[in-house]
Amino acid sequence: NAGVTQTPKFRILKIGQSMTLQCTQDMNHNYMYWYRQDPGMGLKLIYYSVGAGITDKGEVPNGYNVSRSTTEDFPLRLELAAPSQTSVYFCASYGYTFGSGTRLTVV
Amino acid sequence: QKEVEQNSGPLSVPEGAIASLNCTYSDRVSQSFFWYRQYSGKSPELIMSIYSNGDKEDGRFTAQLNKASQYVSLLIRDSQPSDSATYLCAVSYGGATNKLIFGTGTLLAVQP
Numbered sequence: 001n002a003g004v005t006q007t008p009k010f011r012i013l014k015i016g017q018s019m020t021l022q023c024t025q026d027m028n029h030n031y032m033y034w035y036r037q038d039p040g041m042g043l044k045l046i047y048y049s050v051g052a053g054i055t056d057k058g059e060v061p062n063g064y065n066v067s068r069s070t071t072e073d074f075p076l077r078l079e080l081a082a083p084s085q086t087s088v089y090f091c092a093s094y095g096y097t098f099g100s101g102t103r104l105t106v107v
Numbered sequence: 108q109k110e111v112e113q114n115s116g117p118l119s120v121p122e123g124a125i126a127s128l129n130c131t132y133s134d135r136v137s138q139s140f141f142w143y144r145q146y147s148g149k150s151p152e153l154i155m156s157i158y159s160n161g162d163k164e165d166g167r168f169t170a171q172l173n174k175a176s177q178y179v180s181l182l183i184r185d186s187q188p189s190d191s192a193t194y195l196c197a198v199s200y201g202g203a204t205n206k207l208i209f210g211t212g213t214l215l216a217v218q219p
Contacts, residue, residue: 031205042111042195042209043151050204058206090150094205096141098150 002026006091006099013081013106021076021102023091031094032074033058034066036087037101043090049074081106109134111198113210121218126183128213130196133177139199140172142181145212146192155181186217 007022025032030051035043045058049068063085065077078085086106091099110133120126128142139158143151157163157170157179169182179198183190193212199205 033206035209040115040211042211043197043207044209045206048204048206056204096143096153096156096207098152101150 003097004091004093004099006089006102008102009100010103011105013078013104015081015083015106017081018077018079019081019104021078021089021091021104023074023076023099024072025074025091025093025097026072027093027097028071029093030071032068033092034064034074034076035090035092036060037090038087046076046089078104083107109198109200109208111196111208111210113194113196113213115211116214117216118213119216119218120186122186122188124186126186126190126215126217128181128183128194128196128215130179130181130210131177132179132196132198132208134198134200134208135174135177137198137200139205140170140179141197141199141207142168142170142179143195143197143209144190144192145195151195183215186215188217188219191215191217 004025033048034046044060047066049055089102142155145151155170157172163170167184171180195212196210197207
């Protein structure tokens with residue numbers, strides 16, 4: 001039972017590139033969340049989903065997109081990477097289980 | 108603007124002492140409150156949740172909630188060096204969606 005799995009663990013992007021952060025959970029939870037954490041800061045909610053096909057914006061959604069085609073998967077898409085998106089990204093599911101995080105640097 | 112405030116620390120306590128971590132929140136309608144422990148470079152780990160006024164104990168941890176004062180605290184008894192971490196306070200909002208607002212965390216250092 002893996003819980004919440006995130007890939008990749010680390011990534012360096014150039015400004016303007018795009019990428020998808022993957023998140024998969026095996027607990028059959030309907031609710032899933034994407035947070036970002038900047039150094040010395042708390043976590044900020046980017047997007048969340050209450051079930052397959054249903055997503056909504058959180059506090060800091062600009063520059064990101066999500067989809068939820070299955071209960072298990074909740075990928076986060078960055079279309080045009082900017083230095084301000086350098087952060088650690090955490091995916092979480094209801095029951096407040098967090099994945100191990102993706103450390104993203106945009107240069 | 109919903110806010111959760113924590114003293115950033117560091118809070119330094121000797122091994123075996125009680126560590127007291129505090130958190131205040133701004134949204135009066137919040138119903139659920141959580142404490143997470145985060146080791147450096149790791150993901151947050153849920154250690155306590157509390158929903159009603161009063162105290163909730165789990166092993167060496169006690170969470171205290173006072174909704175009238177909009178105040179949540181975490182006590183760690185018999186602190187161990189392995190408790191050294193950042194402790195994040197989180198408060199739910201948005202009703203059934205269970206979205207969380209996090210504080211910036213308090214760094215706890217337990218000295219052997």
